[in-house]
Every structure is written in structure tokens, then in C-alpha cells.
Amino acid sequence: MNDSSHLTIGLMSGTSLDGVDGVLAAFDGQAISATLAAAYVPFPAHLRADLMALQAAGPNEIEREALAANALAVHYADCVAQLLLQAGKTAADVRLVGVHGQTIRHRPELGFTRQTNNPALLAELCNIDVVADFRSRDVAAGGQGAPLVPAFHRAIFGDAAQSRVVVNIGGIANISILPASEDGAYGFDTGPGNALMDGWIHLHQQRAYDANGDWGASGQVHAGLLAQLRDEPFFRAPPPKSSGRDLFHLDWLQAALLRTGSALAPEDVQATLAMLTASTIADAIVAHAPLARQVYVCGGGAENAFLMRLLQRQLQGRASVQSTAVLGVAPQHVEALAFAWLARRFDLRLPGNLPAVTGARGLRVLGALYPA
């Protein structure tokens, strides 16, 4: 193997439906040795709307999914081109692209999860081997197919001397618990991350997200609504568990608002949604990682200062809350790096899942190859 065979690209587009994050990483054996480039390609409003519509049943889904998948592949290829340009590399220098695809349905209990994508088109457009569809094999083995990131979090953030928690706050939030010992890492989805806050501010202010959490910070947490939201059985269910927009959508919020029975100012609802995210994450940490004193946050939620303050307050006296940036990895790069790492695992035919996390029957090599 020459040097170039160790360069791998990771592409992640998550439940926020905001766009694609990409990284170009160099590997030394199984481990990431450097991040050579990072890029973000936002989705245009029409693609975002098409992907949002595919989250629920509707007419002519097969064709709409196929066309959205084609459009996604074009944006993924754009991200790859930006990464190559930034790093001064060509397609021939890169061994693999690992691409998550866009989750449009997640039903492990029915035996499937669907990350839509057209990896064949991506391979055609960027002329690099593509590894895609990382979750299906874990679901086929009886697992949730999610979260897949705890194994990666352990590899880059685990510490032999102290137990740590990594929280990824994307559209949905998930935690990875990394005990001081080498093994025993596990994790699960805690519930909503930014998705409901994004949906609510879009409804009321036509903005994609609550920058810095300022709008939510201008409101008051409503205890009655918070209690209605937290009444959801998902929060009480034991892990393994995973979730998505299938459950946490605006209709779910509207139903809780109706049950609450009082008219609330929109900014108070936003403050309450931030508290829902913070309190369900904090409760999961207290219940499952009582020894952890360090909590590191990644994903776009790390940029929401109001949310970070609430999380710190909920964990007061138990653990510090910091961005993964203090560990040397920018919070918005972590998940894309995870898919570069998973692609590298595939390349080495090493398993990518943790059965204790997903509930799968065993370790599995994850992904499917589309040669250039």
C-alpha cells in the first residue's frame, strides 16, 4: 500500500436535513492521523423540502425517493470536489469515500432502516470507490442500526484514566459512554436534539435554526408543557434504543401543546424545547454514566449556547460540559470523521458496530462497496 491508499473521505448528512459535512482524513493503520480538509455543502431549500416530505408516507414515494437520491449524490460529489481542492489532492489519491446517506425512514423493529442515496452515481461523479449503507447489516443482524458512532467516539475520545461521555446533538441527540477501561463503551439515542427547535423557529420566524439559541433564551421554560413532552414512553424505555423524525416531529409537539391546554408564547415553547433536549440528555448521563465527570459535545447543537448552558445547569456539580474542540476535534467534523473511520473499517474488513450498543447478534462488517 502506498501513502495515498490511506486517505479516506467521510460524508455525513443527518436528521437536521441542513446539508452535508465532509472531511478528508489520513489514516495510519486503523487510526486517523490527520484531518486534511473539511467542507460543508448546504442543501437548497427544495431538496430539504423533498427530503422532509420523504420522512412520512405519501404518493409516488419510489420515484420521489429516487430523484432525491440523485440530487443528494450531486451534493455529495460537490463536497468531495471541495475537499480535494482544499487538500490539493486528486481522486486518484483517495482510497475510499464513506457516505452515510440521508435517513428517510428508520424502522429497525420492522427490520429496515433507509438511508437514501445513489452511491453508484456518486462513484460515477467522483471516480473514487464509495462505501455506503452502513446501517442495514446491523439491522439484518437484529440490531437497531444506530447509533454507530460510539465505537468511533471510543477510538478517538476514550481515555484510560477517566470515564467520559460524548454527546452528539444533531437533529436527534445520542450519547456515547466511554468508561475508563478499554471496553464497555455503549450509547443510545436520548431523543430530540435540534430537530424540534429547528421546526418550531421555522414555523414562527422562517429561520432554519435558532442561532446561538438566542430566541429560546428570550423565553421561559413552561413546566406544564415540559411535563407533557417528557411523558413520551421513549424517554423511559431502556437502551438499546434509537429514534428519528418518525417520532419527534411537529405533530408530536402540537399534540403535547393541545394537552397542555394553555396558550403559550412561541419563544416559551422554544425555551421548553431546548430544556427538553438538555434534560433528557442530562437524565441519560446521570442514569447511565454516573461516574463520568467530563461531557464533550459535538454536532451543531454545540453551537447553541443557550442549550449548552441548560445542559451544564442540569448536570450541575456532576460533570463539566465542553465542546469536543477542547479534545482537538471541531464539533461539526466529528460525525463526518466517523464515516471516514467506518469506511476504513470496511476497507480492512473489520467490524464497525458494537453489539452492546445496537443490540445486534454480533460484530459485523458494515457497508456496501460501489467501485469507481
Ligand SMILES: Nc1ncnc2c1ncn2[C@@H]1O[C@H](COP(=O)(O)OP(=O)(O)O)[C@@H](O)[C@H]1O
Ligand atoms: N450557530 C448555531 N446556533 C444554534 N444552532 C446551530 C448553530 N449551527 C448549527 N446549529 C444547529 O445544528 C444543526 C445541524 O447540526 P448537525 O450536527 O449538522 O446535525 P445533523 O447531523 O442532524 O445534520 C442545525 O440544524 C441547527 O439546529
Ligand SMILES: [Mg+2]
Ligand atoms: Mg447536518
